[in-house]
Amino acid sequence: MLRFLAQRLTLAVPTLVLASMIIFALQQLLPGDTATALSGEERDPEVIAFIRQKYHLDQPLPVRYAYWAGGVLKGDLGESIRLQKPVSELVIEKLPVTLELACLAMLVALALGVPMGILSAVKRGTFADTLANGIALWGLSVPNFWLGILMILLFSVHLGWLPASGYVPPSESLVDNLKAMAMPAFVLGNAIAAVMMRHTRAAMLGVLGSDYVRTARAKGVAPLRLILRHALPNAAIPIITLGALEFGQLLSGAVLTEQIFSVPGFGKLMVDAVFNRDFATVQGVVICTAATYIALNLAADLLSAAVNPKLRRA
């Protein structure tokens, strides 16, 4: 197991370095100059020259990467040129928000997608199956932006139950925090629930048709126990894999949802940074997202290896 862990960790480091190099290089392909973008309406040439010099923008690309990488090794992710704030502070501020939104969205997705998928598989060909499929199709097709605005109109404008936007830290008020996060989490989770439902249905259909389930049924196992105890655990592996992938994607920030509900997470930070060519912020956020993603994958690998000894030898 230790050898397996060492192997995975050895792979994680070059992956991070490569990711940072790719994002650094990709950003240079963006048209537009950071110093010009940040020099204001007046475009004072002296200001442009000052910004170039201060942030090493006048240096060749490898030198700039070396400055950045050197800073990272010392725990310094650089400074946001636009906000004049250390990127590490911005990441520390935004990461909990994005994490919370991702967790709540996953909860919504699991709570809606898995039971609907099971129901759809068990009641295959019935009205319930068609209905569940219809809901899944709706969930996949409906744009986040439209659903978000409709929900705000219903729950905030007409009913006045939930705040239309904003974020309240759970340390301030857990109830207000959950109220603020309810709609964004639902909008995000809704789309994932649809995918979850389709995968759960397919996996359950596969398992329900297998010999051991038929044998269990012949032996008189109660239907609910048959589904939950015998069929679901075997059907769960692709659902868990899918869940891990979707969760990873959520961590990189749900741009549209964050914009609609003004949730100050990674997505909003990243979009603003890209449009303002605030490279240090983009780089910092990407590297943190990549690190979290790699850590999650590592955890998933370790979990799979713990469950399945064959993987440890692979």
Place this chain on the structure above:
Amino acid sequence: MLRHTAACFAAGLALASAAPPASAQTLRFGLMEDSDALDPTLARTFASRMIFAALCDKLVDIGPDLKPVPQLATHWELSSDEKALTMHLRPGVTFHDGEPLDAAAAKYSIERHLKMPGSQRRGEIAPIDTVEVVDPLTFTIKLKQPFAPLLAQFTDRAGMMVSPKAAERLGDKFSTSPVCAGPYRFVERVPQDRIVVERFPAYWNKDQIQIQRIEFRPIPDSTVRLTNLRAGQLDLLERLAPTDVPQVSRDAKLKLGTTYELGFQEILFNTGREGSPVADARVRAAFDLAIDRNALNQVVFNGEFLPGNQWVSPKHPNYVKEYPLPKRDVAKAKALLAEAGQPKPQITLTVYANSEAPQVGQVIQAMTKEAGFDVRIQATDFTTALDAADKGNYEAYLYSWSGRPDPDGNTFSFLSCKAPLNYARYCSTEAEAALQAERGSVDAGTRQAAWKRLADRVLTDRPGIYLLHRKLLWAYGPKLTGFVPYPDGLVRFTGLKLN
């Protein structure tokens, strides 16, 4: 332990009941964008100006009629040679850290604007030579040459005073905790989420400040901003989309504030681009004649904006009346193109990829097609468009300028031969002379004659075609009273009340 917990709980309850209800005392103001650094010397965005209106008073303010009115300076005199401006400060004014706002502090702030590395203000007040303290409340600004727009510059960030003590202590990190002399002091900032300020009890005009706290909340999408206002999550929002005006007008609970901006929307041409049809003034004139500004305004902006053809709107006192709004004339446009030997010129029009600019581009594309133009629209993000304009890598560019109280701020930087915003690469000795003349005297007659001479040249050469002047639109909820729209687009918090 139990007794201790109970005591804490009781104290908490007492505190909670003593504190004023937050919602009644807090103005929640929805902004279109998040602010950049909150330092008047370094700031460059419109959003930051919104916040400075609460944090930082200026030497001079403008009234709704664009005339300068006293703020931190109560009165001022200009020397007969127009090279020295003496300003008298309001007595008893303090910064948020308790430091006095005296002539030495004013000298410090102006010199900071002039000398701080990366200062965005230097260009605005570059003709200042020295600042001399006369007495504790009087200082004199000596100019290298007469500079008519100086007072107008002091109505914006160049006129904002910062606490010398705080500025020295914080250096280039001043924006993390700005200390000025405005009606509100800085409390906290969560980037992309909110900027919070609270009433400054020692403000010189404190009786006029009724609202306890202001929460500035950046919400980029205008539909979402409006939905938040309707849901009661905001009390005031800026830059309402013109297409949402009917919705606000229909809602009995909402109110609308409007005024025309000081800026303009124009199509800039890269007159220096070799081989491009736009290098020929006749092609540019034909393009202008092919556009129906009123139709454009109706189709894209619900008729909410003001069609224009100069750097100031037809309602502005400095509008050159000899050049009224031109009428569309497709036949004349075709004749001009034939004369230029380019009956079917192909032009690429760069526009921002926002919700409105591509529509403007499409309407212009359709209109100019009737005269023979083949306009190709290139929608891109703000920074990319700006970069292309800077490098001269464009043909035509749909450009917006937020405007300045003095028309100099709408002309000099764009039309002077070596000015940084001269994206059109335009240079005319007559236009240059007119620009120098308007800068060189505060006399209204002299300046108006200079504007006329500038119009004679620029409206014929057409390095750009001025199209529209936007209407600044605010929407606010039923609790807010005392709101007065100002043409610079900034909110004055004096006199505002939340009922």
